[in-house]
Amino acid sequence: MRVGTVREIKNHEYRVGLTPESARELVLHGHEVWVETGAGMGIGASDEDYKAAGATIQPDAKTIFDGAEMIVKVKEPQAVERAMLRKGQILYTYLHLAPDPEQTKELIASGVTAIAYETVTGPGQNGQVSLPLLKPMSQVAGRMSIQAGATALEKAHGGRGVLLGGVPGVLPGKVVVIGGGVVGFNAAQMAVGLGADVTILDRDPDVLERLGIHFESRAKTRFSNQANIQQEICDADLVIGAVLVPGAAAPKLVTRDMLKCMKPGAVLVDVAIDQGGCFETSHATTHQDPTYVVDGVVHYCVANMPGAVARTSTYALNNVTLPHALRIADRGWKAALAADPHLAEGLNVHEGQVTYQAVAEELGYAHRPVADVLRG
Structure with a gap:
């Protein structure tokens, strides 16, 4: 799979979706990694660091959005980024859709498959997720x-x-x-x-x-x-x-x-x-x-408070997001979600439909359960 990460453009956001070390892991799994030039500067990672990890540096975000099968970010896509998303593409990032009707509307219109970091679950204490x-x-x-x-x-x-x-x-x-x-x-x-x-x-x-x-x-x-x-x-x-x-x-x-x-x-x-x-x-x-x-x-x-301490935040974030990114890239999103119900909880929007119940209820959309999407 071709996986891309871009320079974050939200105000004073210095984190990046993939560290050079994460890019290397994806490359070692046989995937192609595209990185926008300068994407890692906020954490002290140069284009040369990414090249040494086996990634390809691209001149702008549009090239990556046009060519990548999966986009790995940190913050929700801004309006100019949402306009470049397309059906069949995977977006893997923080979304926080419930208080953001405009973003939700545009993700629905794009047809993208959007997996939100903040709703991916895991086993917790005392039976809690x-x-x-x-x-x-x-x-x-x-x-x-x-x-x-x-x-x-x-x-x-x-x-x-x-x-x-x-x-x-x-x-x-x-x-x-x-x-x-x-x-x-x-x-x-x-x-x-x-x-x-x-x-x-x-x-x-x-x-x-x-x-x-x-x-x-x-x-x-x-x-x-x-x-x-x-x-x-x-x-x-x-x-x-x-x-x-x-x-x-x-x-x-x-x-x-x-x-x-x-x-x-x-x-x-x-x-x-x-x-x-x-x-x-x-x-x-x-x-x-x-x-x-x-x-x-x-x-x-x-x-985006953690963006102020971008290096600490990016490495802490990649520690937990990379394993899922590897599974999605290795198996494809559908097989990865079908094999892991915790990851499946991260699917918020798929091909024009809202698949996360709390978002659908908050913003007045029909809810399509993830199980239906995976069966379809």
Whole structure:
């Protein structure tokens, strides 16, 4: 199979779909790899590095979109990229379709077979499924959320002027993490490490128990409901939104009315912004212009947070995306999905039909089950 990766064109996105090492693995499996010139510069990988791995450097994205059977990216295709997709082609990348009706419409129109990293599942604990292709970026984003929030709290960036860890004789900053999953756990780890006063809210008693055992007295846990969220954010210096419903739009857990009680210069970091955000007042921002203020509260809502640490993020992402890419390339998408029900969960759009139920329900499309697609 001819597999292509292109330079990411989303604002301040420096990651790349394939590292030179991943390109080499595909070549060793007998596949042809095309890489757009300069695609790896954001992670310090030159065209020569890709050539040494056996890849072919192409002059522009159009050449790759026109010639590749599978496109491997990081972020959702932008409008100019969606216009180059075609029926019979495989797109393998993050999509986050539920809050993005325009992208969904254009992927449907293109006829492409679109496999989304964020809905590929894996075995989890206690019979639960995991999201292994989302996990490493959730780990990065969770850790970065505290870093970004600490910066936004600085007076020069519009914040309250609070140091999260405090100093002797001065109380530390109060951090509230809404959601105790991968993002929330990693955010709490970073905040605890800085010496902040940390509270984590979640609705799952098992999650709360696990967090309590891990953090002991270093972080508090609390059941997540509207009353408790309201009470906690009123006292907070920094609030991290870390709630995820796989494949669906994030629930709006903090309303605009709830902001009235927050301290002027307090900071909200919405890590769920890729799925529409879990604060009512959230809208996507970029690394170039990351924050805005609503009712005196600073909002940080960058939709590709891990792109700022592109090298770490790209290698962490390739560790989990490459095995599936190899299976798709080796067997073809249909056989690969039929052999692996976890990978099959990643199919979101196929030849003009929505194949992921949460996306279909959110955006009002008829849902065609993946099992029907694989039988057809």
